[in-house]
Amino acid sequence: MPDIHDEDSYEPHPKPGVSHLDYAGEQGMAVEQETLVERDPVKREEARSLWGDAWRDLRGRPIFLISAVLILLLVVMAIFPWAFTDTDPRKADLVNDYLRRPNWGDVFGGGWFGYDAQGRSIYARVIYGARASITVGIFVTAAVTVLGGLTGMVAGYFGGAVDAVVSRITDIFFGIPLLLGALVLLNAFATRTVWSVVIALGVLGWTQIARVMRGAVLTVKQADFVVAGRALGAGTGRLMFRHILPNAIAPVIVVATIALGGYIATEATLSFLGIGLQDPTISWGIDISSAQKVIRTAPYVLFFPAAALSVTVLAFIMLGDAVRDALDPKLR
Amino acid sequence: MNTAVDTAKREREAPYEGPLLDVRDLHVEFVTRDGVAKAVNGVDYSVSAGETLAVLGESGSGKSVTAQAIMGILDMPPARIPRGEIRFRGRDMLTMGKEERRKIRGQKIAMIFQDALSALNPVLSVGYQLGEMFRAHRGVSRAEAREKAVELMERVRIPAAKQRVNDYPHQFSGGMRQRIMIAMALALEPDLIIADEPTTALDVTVQAQVMDLLAELQAEYNMGLILITHDLGVVADVADKIAVMYAGRIVETAPVHELYARPAHPYTRGLLDSIPRLDQKGQELYAIKGLPPNLLRIPPGCAFNPRCPRAQDVCRAEVPDLFPVTEEDGTPLEGRGSACFFWKETLHDR
Amino acid sequence: MTANGASALGAAVPEEAAFTQEVPRGEPILEVRDLIKHFPLTQGVLFKKRVGAVKAVDGVSFDLMQGETLGIVGESGCGKSTLAKVLMNLEPATGGSVRYKGEEISRLSGAALKAVRRNIQMVFQDPYTSLNPRMTVGDIIGEPYEIHPEVAPKGDRRKAVQDLLDVVGLNPEYINRYPHQFSGGQRQRIGIARGLALKPEIIICDEPVSALDVSVQAQVINLLEQLQGEFNLSYMFIAHDLSIVRHISDRVGVMYLGKMVEVGSDAEIYDHATHPYTQALLSAVPVPDPAARESRDRIVLTGDVPSPANPPSGCRFRTRCWKAQQRCEVEVPLLAAPSWLDGAASHDSACHFAAEREIGQAGQSGQAGESGQGGTE
Incomplete structure (x- = not known):
């Protein structure tokens, strides 16, 4: 760290009209400087922003790297399933493939994970099932974050009567059990696609985010730096989005990422119950549901879609944890 | 309060001669993500019955950590005590069994915290919390415990104690809560009280009341008192002797009058000089330059050297011991010590 | 500050130009008359019922003179911090008047209020909560220029921020650091730099040193005094430490339970x-x-x-x-x-x-x- 000395020798520039500067403070910085340099030798000269720093921090976290790689893989799988398998997941050969056991030698082949009770390739179905899960997870989360985030922000920031009305509405929605509500709502759709599931879960799921956001905004709103912003003449938009939101968003992101896993699980549950996605859509939940009939004789039929579901949920929860830590500069 | 049993017990323990509490070469470290923070680096001090030792220091000086080590309330890990002795009535508390130590804590040594509101349990009435001390340690009945609680509250001069005994902590004002904390500390008639910034959170007019009460009760029970504070004014009012701490070490010890009249360490002197004085009105205040050191990276040599106007090469190379301080002719000054190579110059410079 | 308040005032809304005139030294720059701030106490969740009021500031009058430091002392709950908030227009006054250079400012809103804000700034007590932890020092000190773009053209802002850092005794290269990388005393300097950015005439200091270590307090007090001379500032200095107030103040006001009980020169009071x-x-x-x-x-x-x-x-x-x-x-x-x-x-x-x-x-x-x-x- 050769530039410590550089910092040490910093002399305030004498300016006309400015007589002398506080020498004491300068010395203070020199003392503190050593700590600063020690703490972030790489970052110090780069231009910095909250998200940039968070990103730099995340790159060094194994938990993040593992979950990010997994999620990336799942997303690619969801978009380009054919890149992972050339077997048609809907092709059923009851004669030859009925409950055929996994063939471990057939890596990436149709028989790798075995075949289900309809003679369909389990490997191909696990690959193609990612699309439904990831779509539901990401879009429901996006919907509830925007809807809940805005609601919570408005309630927390404006307070008073606005808060009272918005919070009561939130409470009403909060009172509806997610699964039960989704069952009722989905029954109203004639044909159920991924998008009907997204709408149903989005309409019912935003309250948790709204509550978290409202609480965070209420706390941050009190902080002196928000008062300082008001004292400078900052408008509502600036206070909300520059001061309050970045300081209130961390718990929302954590809750949202963890909830994302939950929505994927809920979609699977709904499909399992037969009220979520329907054939011909391919979903892990549907496959888990159909696997239960043969669980004694062919447990692998249940195992692979269930494992895919668990890994996906876990990956998003781990990502949530890593992101929370990275977004809090104080923890660095 | 002074039942026959208590008195007998006191007398039985009385024969021990010497200081009540004797801390020797105490080291405390905290393991953090960024490295090991050396919070206390070889502290020695002692307190006798009826004596008030003030430990003066800024945040990060190690004054509170030392007290927490004495009380045995440090979280270990992240804290650890690599070296040192804490002798209470001659017995090292760091080596004794957990159960034995627990008995000393609370019964023999009690602590008063800065923030009374968070130190009291908000969901229990103060009467219950005070009475609990007797029920747990003395095994008295519920009714008796309540009576004792009222008695204690009267002792710390809480008005209408009988009516307020069932009130909850938040129903009391800051000053009253601090009185309840004092009552709690006094409940089992400890030999030593450690008060960590007891009046910092209070208003000046209330500060005076609480400090007076504490001093009075100390004299009445002949307790030892360790007063931890950053406030030079509070120290001057009540202390017998002072230990000034900086970066985990004691840099100066002295009887209170001498310290203020003739400091022998540049840090103490700097602190005294930076108090605004009447004749300095309109002038720049004296300010110790720089900042207290980061405990992860204490400067080599004397920790104060980067901020010290007297620093020489020796100060950057060697850690000064706590040298005994004497008059110019060599007459020893009792109880005085300074961890400065240039204590002579500092002392006689005035 | 509701929109109604502003329209009710109508023509009385001062032009921005009104604030550019100089007030001679020793003349009042801020006149506070009978200022009242009551916080209503309410019961009920949806339908609130007013059951009383906390009379935090209850009829306070004083003048702040150009170039002076007025110390305000009092114990917690005496209303001194509420007084600061009302003067800063952070809380609407319940009654009374605050005149800045002769113009009533306690009922302003919108652009007129924003113009006043340029001239009256604040330094907060707690250097740990008064700086947005998500913003760099450069963004914190530069924010006033984003809110009031007329003060510094876009291209000059970085330079202006670095100059301010220099003025408060911090290394201008620290512009990209976050607040948590600084000590309490340094953060208070950052807060002071933000307060100075708009070149205000009045700075209200609400316990600016009480959260700092003793050895650092004197540094910050010296800085405040030095800046007062350089930039011709008028200070309202709120504190509970009487010796510091005496050191820095020309006049001192003592508050008790929402009222000013005594005002005088420092010698008269002490x-x-x-x-x-x-x-x-x-x-x-x-x-x-x-x-x-x-x-x-x-x-x-x-x-x-x-x-x-x-x-x-x-x-x-x-x-x-x-x-x-x-x-x-x-x-x-x-x-x-x-x-x-x-x-x-x-x-x-x-x-x-x-x-x-x-x-x-x-x-x-x-x-x-x-x-x-x-x-x-």
């Missing part, structure tokens, strides 16, 4: 206090001199400060005052120079029986009121 509360407050301050331990004559007040939701009638200090008489219960003492006093004792004091303290008498149930009859009406 050496010739005539209000019993001021006397008690001064006597209670721990003196860093053990020699004074025995000789001190401390007035130990009994009891606590009454609740501001239900303050005592008449004089608010009477419940703890050793001079209190029947009259104090019924008649609110006005803040004015008592006619029966002269010399340094003759400064504004809101007591029916205002008198300098005679050492040895205080604490007894004194009867200093013989000459005091009819003095304050």
Whole structure:
């Protein structure tokens, strides 16, 4: 760290009209400087922003790297399933493939994970099932974050009567059990696609985010730096989005990422119950549901879609944890 | 309060001669993500019955950590005590069994915290919390415990104690809560009280009341008192002797009058000089330059050297011991010590 | 600050140009008259019912002179911080007036309020919460320029921020650091730099050093004094540390339970206090001199400060005052120079029986009121 000395020798520039500067403070910085340099030798000269720093921090976290790689893989799988398998997941050969056991030698082949009770390739179905899960997870989360985030922000920031009305509405929605509500709502759709599931879960799921956001905004709103912003003449938009939101968003992101896993699980549950996605859509939940009939004789039929579901949920929860830590500069 | 049993017990323990509490070469470290923070680096001090030792220091000086080590309330890990002795009535508390130590804590040594509101349990009435001390340690009945609680509250001069005994902590004002904390500390008639910034959170007019009460009760029970504070004014009012701490070490010890009249360490002197004085009105205040050191990276040599106007090469190379301080002719000054190579110059410079 | 407030004022909304005139040194730049701030106490969740009010500031009047430092002292709950918030227009005043350069500013909103904000800024108590932890130092100090783009053109802002860092004694290269990388004293310097960015004329300092270490307090006090000279600032300096207030202030106001009880020059307040509360407050301050331990004559007040939701009638200090008489219960003492006093004792004091303290008498149930009859009406 050769530039410590550089910092040490910093002399305030004498300016006309400015007589002398506080020498004491300068010395203070020199003392503190050593700590600063020690703490972030790489970052110090780069231009910095909250998200940039968070990103730099995340790159060094194994938990993040593992979950990010997994999620990336799942997303690619969801978009380009054919890149992972050339077997048609809907092709059923009851004669030859009925409950055929996994063939471990057939890596990436149709028989790798075995075949289900309809003679369909389990490997191909696990690959193609990612699309439904990831779509539901990401879009429901996006919907509830925007809807809940805005609601919570408005309630927390404006307070008073606005808060009272918005919070009561939130409470009403909060009172509806997610699964039960989704069952009722989905029954109203004639044909159920991924998008009907997204709408149903989005309409019912935003309250948790709204509550978290409202609480965070209420706390941050009190902080002196928000008062300082008001004292400078900052408008509502600036206070909300520059001061309050970045300081209130961390718990929302954590809750949202963890909830994302939950929505994927809920979609699977709904499909399992037969009220979520329907054939011909391919979903892990549907496959888990159909696997239960043969669980004694062919447990692998249940195992692979269930494992895919668990890994996906876990990956998003781990990502949530890593992101929370990275977004809090104080923890660095 | 002074039942026959208590008195007998006191007398039985009385024969021990010497200081009540004797801390020797105490080291405390905290393991953090960024490295090991050396919070206390070889502290020695002692307190006798009826004596008030003030430990003066800024945040990060190690004054509170030392007290927490004495009380045995440090979280270990992240804290650890690599070296040192804490002798209470001659017995090292760091080596004794957990159960034995627990008995000393609370019964023999009690602590008063800065923030009374968070130190009291908000969901229990103060009467219950005070009475609990007797029920747990003395095994008295519920009714008796309540009576004792009222008695204690009267002792710390809480008005209408009988009516307020069932009130909850938040129903009391800051000053009253601090009185309840004092009552709690006094409940089992400890030999030593450690008060960590007891009046910092209070208003000046209330500060005076609480400090007076504490001093009075100390004299009445002949307790030892360790007063931890950053406030030079509070120290001057009540202390017998002072230990000034900086970066985990004691840099100066002295009887209170001498310290203020003739400091022998540049840090103490700097602190005294930076108090605004009447004749300095309109002038720049004296300010110790720089900042207290980061405990992860204490400067080599004397920790104060980067901020010290007297620093020489020796100060950057060697850690000064706590040298005994004497008059110019060599007459020893009792109880005085300074961890400065240039204590002579500092002392006689005035 | 509602929109109604502004439209009700109509033509009275001052033009921005009105604030550019210079106020001669020693003339009032801020005139506060009968300022009131009550926080309503309500019950119920959806349908709120008003059940009372916390009278945090209850009829406070004073002038802040151009170029001076007015110290405001008082204990917690006396309303000094609320006063700062109302003066900053962060809380709407319940009543009374605040005039800046002769213009009423307590009911402004919108652009007019924004213009006033350029001229009155604030330094906060807690350097750990007053800086947005998600923003770099450069963004924090530069934010005033984004809100008031007319002060510094876009291209000059980085330079302006670096100059400000330099002025408050911080290395301009620290511009990309986050607040948590600084110590308390350094963060307070950042807060001061932000306050200076818009080149205000008045800075309200709300306990600016009480969260700092003793050895760092003096550095920040020196910085504030130096900046006052350089930028011709008027300070309102709110603190509970009486010795620091004395050091920095030209005049001092003492507050108790929402009222200003005594105002005067620093010498008048510290050496010739005539209000019993001021006397008690001064006597209670721990003196860093053990020699004074025995000789001190401390007035130990009994009891606590009454609740501001239900303050005592008449004089608010009477419940703890050793001079209190029947009259104090019924008649609110006005803040004015008592006619029966002269010399340094003759400064504004809101007591029916205002008198300098005679050492040895205080604490007894004194009867200093013989000459005091009819003095304050």
